Amino acid sequence: MMDLDLISKADHIPVLIEPIIQNISPVTGVWVDATFGAGGYTRALLDAGADFVFAIDRDPNVFSLAEKWLGQYPDRIELINDVFSNLEKYVDDVNGVVFDLGVSSMQLDQATRGFSFLKEGPLDMRMSQTGPTAADLVNSASEKTLSNILYFFGEERASRRLAKAITARRERAFFETTTDLAKLIESVLPRSKPGQSHPATRSFQALRIAVNKEYEELFNGLFSAEKVLSSEGYLVVVTFHSIEDRIVKRFIQARTGKLYSTNRYLPGSDVLPIQFTKVTRKAVKPTASEMSINSRARSAKLRIAKRTDFNPGKNLTFDELNVPIVGEF
Numbered sequence: 001m002m003d004l005d006l007i008s009k010a011d012h013i014p015v016l017i018e019p020i021i022q023n024i025s026p027v028t029g030v031w032v033d034a035t036f037g038a039g040g041y042t043r044a045l046l047d048a049g050a051d052f053v054f055a056i057d058r059d060p061n062v063f064s065l066a067e068k069w070l071g072q073y074p075d076r077i078e079l080i081n082d083v084f085s086n087l088e089k090y091v092d093d094v095n096g097v098v099f100d101l102g103v104s105s106m107q108l109d110q111a112t113r114g115f116s117f118l119k120e121g122p123l124d125m126r127m128s129q130t131g132p133t134a135a136d137l138v139n140s141a142s143e144k145t146l147s148n149i150l151y152f153f154g155e156e157r158a159s160r161r162l163a164k165a166i167t168a169r170r171e172r173a174f175f176e177t178t179t180d181l182a183k184l185i186e187s188v189l190p191r192s193k194p195g196q197s198h199p200a201t202r203s204f205q206a207l208r209i210a211v212n213k214e215y216e217e218l219f220n221g222l223f224s225a226e227k228v229l230s231s232e233g234y235l236v237v238v239t240f241h242s243i244e245d246r247i248v249k250r251f252i253q254a255r256t257g258k259l260y261s262t263n264r265y266l267p268g269s270d271v272l273p274i275q276f277t278k279v280t281r282k283a284v285k286p287t288a289s290e291m292s293i294n295s296r297a298r299s300a301k302l303r304i305a306k307r308t309d310f311n312p313g314k315n316l317t318f319d320e321l322n323v324p325i326v327g328e329f
Contacts, residue, residue, distance in 0.1 A: 013294040014040030015100065016238055016302045019284050021048050023304050024234045029095030032056065032228070034084035034221060039066045041098050046073050054091050056080045058128040058212075083128070085220035088227055096234035097225040101218060101244050103127075103208060115208060117182035117200040123175055125208045134207045138181060139174045143167045152325075153215070154206025155242065162188055162203060178204075205241065215318075215325060218244060222251045223315045226275055231309035235276065238302050243323065245283060245301045250321040252276060252305050255313070275313050276305035 014020075017040070021027065027048040033041045036057035045053055055077055057063070063079045070077060080090055084099065103115050114124030114134060123135035138146070143163045150159035165188045166175075175181050182200040189199040209215060225235055235252075239245040255275040283301035290297050318325045 013296070014044050015294065015297045015300045016284065016286055016290070017041065017044050018290070019280075019302060020044075020098070020236055020238075020304070023279050024096060024236065027096075030054070030091070030093075032084075032087055032091055032094055032097040032225075034087060034097055034225070035100045036066075036079070037062055037100065039069070041100055042077060043069070043073075045096075045098070046076055050076075050095075052076050052078075054078050054080060054087075054094070056082060056084050056087060056090070058083045060129065083217055083221075085217050085224055087221070087224050091228050093230045094228050094233060095230060096236060097229060098236040098238075099218070099221065099225075100238045101214070102240040111178075114178050115204070117178055117185075117198060117204050120177055120179045123178055123181060125204075125211045127212050132211065134211050135175055137207060137211060138166060139170050149210045150203055150206045152206075153209040153243070154202035154204075156202040156206060158189055215243070215247065215323070218247055219251075219318065219321075219323075220315075222248070223312075226255065226307070227312045229307040231307055233307040234279070235305045235307065236302070237304075238300055240296075240299050240301075245303075247321065247323050248303050249283070250323060251316075252278065252303060254316060254321060256305065273310040273313065274308055275310055276307055279304035279306050 020041075021044065025048070027045060027050050029050065030052045031045050031050045031054070033039075033045065033053050033055045036042060036055040039055065039062075042053045042055050053076065057079075058081070060081050063081065066079070078090075082089070087097070111119035111121035112124075113126075114121045123133060123138065125134040126132075137149075141149070143166075146166055147159045147163035150156040150162055156162065162185060165184060166181075169175075169184055175184075182198075182204075185200040185203050191199070222235070222237075229235065237248045239248055256278055257274045280303055283303055285302075286294075286297040286300055
């Protein structure tokens with residue numbers, strides 16, 4: 001069994017790594033770490049026996065942080081700066097693909113990246129540091145679009161009230177900083193009680209997801225993983241909030257032939273051969289021990305599936321999986 005006390009001393013604590021390694025052992029062959037970050041999963045896979053890891057990340061800043069330890073794994077890692085939905089461009093016939101979704105603790109800790117409502121910084125939130133920023137979205141999107149983003153991506157029940165307040169305030173002055181927006185949200189929502197999350201938590205999550213098109217990226221990334229996995233290859237996904245988990249759950253249900261009877265949009269299972277079998281029957285959650293060491297693990301859920309030998313099936317749509325998507329802003 002993996003020593004969580006040793007893991008806690010690492011630069012980055014890979015969430016749910018113990019049940020991952022247990023469920024994919026023996027670890028061999030070529031793997032993809034689709035969300036490299038600080039490299040926690042890459043290192044864990046290599047230490048467990050993987051021969052080689054393709055490490056993908058859309059954030060160009062993360063790779064310089066790995067320079068101090070890359071030499072421990074000579075000729076066993078290739079770093080790729082791209083979104084994981086493009087992984088078909090770089091790999092084929094791999095033994096496993098691991099996704100660790102959401103924003104990393106490194107990104108949250110950097111005030112200049114604009115992810116945290118607790119740190120003063122530009123209202124940015126771009127993981128790849130290209131394209132429209134969160135400020136662009138907040139200052140230009142219609143009230144209806146903002147409301148939909150806050151509701152569908154952040155599950156914010158006060159989405160309409162917040163969207164109305166945001167559009168009214170920007171008539172006087174545009175939002176430029178994280179704390180500026182956070183203060184507006186705090187003025188609209190009731191003060192959080194002890195033990196509750198900050199009032200801006202859901203809104204910042206929603207804006208980050210919209211800016212980075214995270215649901216579309218996850219959706220397309222799952223189908224890309226399906227295409228590059230070899231027979232018996234593992235799909236490993238760690239999520240941190242309910243809609244991410246719903247996308248993964250319904251993808252696996254559809255690809256294991258378990259969604260057809262509940263969704264009229266999907267054709268019969270005789271039309272789409274089963275692409276995966278479940279390894280974890282339901283979502284695996286962190287133990288109390290792991291949560292005491294790593295607070296980031298509290299909301300995490302792990303799902304693992306194993307690829308069959310059928311050719312990749314046709315891509316489905318958001319409607320077919322019955323998950324929310326907000327159009328371009």
